[in-house]
Amino acid sequence: MNKGKPKLNQYSIETQKLNLFYGKTPVLKEVNLQIKRGLVTSIIGPSGSGKTSFLTVLNRLTDLIPAARVDGSVFVNGENLFAPDVDTIQLRRRVGMIFQKPVPFPFSIQKNMVLPLREHGMKDRRQQAERVETVLRDVGLWEEVKDRLSHSAGLLSGGQQQRLCIARALALKPEILLMDEPCSALDPISTAAIESLIQSLKGRYTIVIVTHNLAQARRISDETAFFWNVEGIGQLVESAPTEILFEAPADPLTKAYVHGIRG
């Protein structure tokens, strides 16, 4: 780390009294959450509890929605996300995001991988090829696609597309990976592949994953945060190590939800 950077603590992401509005409608209310470096944190909760919205705040994708307004503060590696001098392009390189629906661009596999690298200044073709191979191996896709890099990414299966998208994000060497229900559009085998991929990325990246699948949250995450919808507004109910949140939650609402009684 550079000397000028603020000192790093154990938290990759820290939100304080985070509120989010779309126009006049509040979407998130007073979320205080700390996400530990190098761990997998899952965010669970019913639909409409603001999980996805919370994720999009963390790399400022909310900027794309003209009516979105954020107050409170968010620190990524100790730096205020909404400080006026934040370079969102650099921010999004460091905080990658994977969406619910895989979104490969309608180009070849090769171009999908190389376009972001070029955008971030890597012009050397040999370097590009090395990086592409490394990350495609990381996501277990290399053997499947190495002979057809020039084919359309749209021809891959859903699971392959999602792994391609993860590889594409990893190629930029992010520090944090945000995943918004990355398996919800996938079959069980592809889901298993992505889950073991997430396990293998643990430690190297801080991963925040939104999931509707409680069993998945239990399997893959170290920490879990539970969101709930209170009169249409998303709120954080509690966050704890996954084991504790599922076995001995502090809040009765959490208990009801993880036991499938509510939600």
Add this chain to the structure above:
Amino acid sequence: MSLARTERMLYAGCRLASICSGLIVLFIGFFLFKESLPLLLKINPMRFLNDPGWHPTEGQFGLFPMFAGSLLITVGAMIVAAPLGIILAVFCRFFAPRKIANAYQALLSVLSGIPSVVFGLWGLVVLAPIIRHVQPPGVSLLAGVLVLAVMILPTIALSANAAMTSVPFEYLQGAAALGFSKWQRVWGVAIPAARPGIVTGMILGAGRAIGETMVVLMVCGNVVQVPDSVFDPVRTLTANIALEMSYALSDHRAALFVSGLMLLFVVMGFVAISESIRAKVIEK
């Protein structure tokens, strides 16, 4: 039972409509061919390209200058209008405030509805005199190119805009999440993703330009020659037909139908090019 019947009728109706529209094209082609056939049988068809001049009453049927005129005007209008139209669409879709974008689109729709004779009038009384100042005679290839460019601009801009509007938000969001700047989201993702639609718009524009008759009659000077510069007057295949149809007889008349046949082939060529570009996009 009744549902199946409605469905059958719907199917029959659709089939009838598509057969009709297909037949119309075939009939036009057949008609052009039939009317030009006497001359095509009489002389070597290559003479339409090779004959030194266009003197149809004296047995000289060189259509090449007109063919070149049509092609040059169309290509010229495309070179001017396509980049402008695409830039305009990008501006409307990605950079302009909503109100200004809507106003622009309304303006373009109006522009596309103006009759070509009005464009011709403007070209004749405003544009041609300006060009005459630079280099007489004013009515010229350049005048035709510029007026046609203005005419086909809305076609290209509106279809490019529609194509870019249909690029899924997910692509743009995905690109943003990878740290693409706004410019790169547009240039690197939106425009390539919209390319099939943009190409279709360009072909529609080209088709409109090559088929345009009134404007070229009014502003291009109608001299039968392969132009040496953009300031030279030219005659197009369409103008050739319009100018001479009223008094053409026998071979001369058949030669004008050959002009029409030639136009048909050029348009088919455009369609073939656009299809191959689109096929390439899908293959990728």
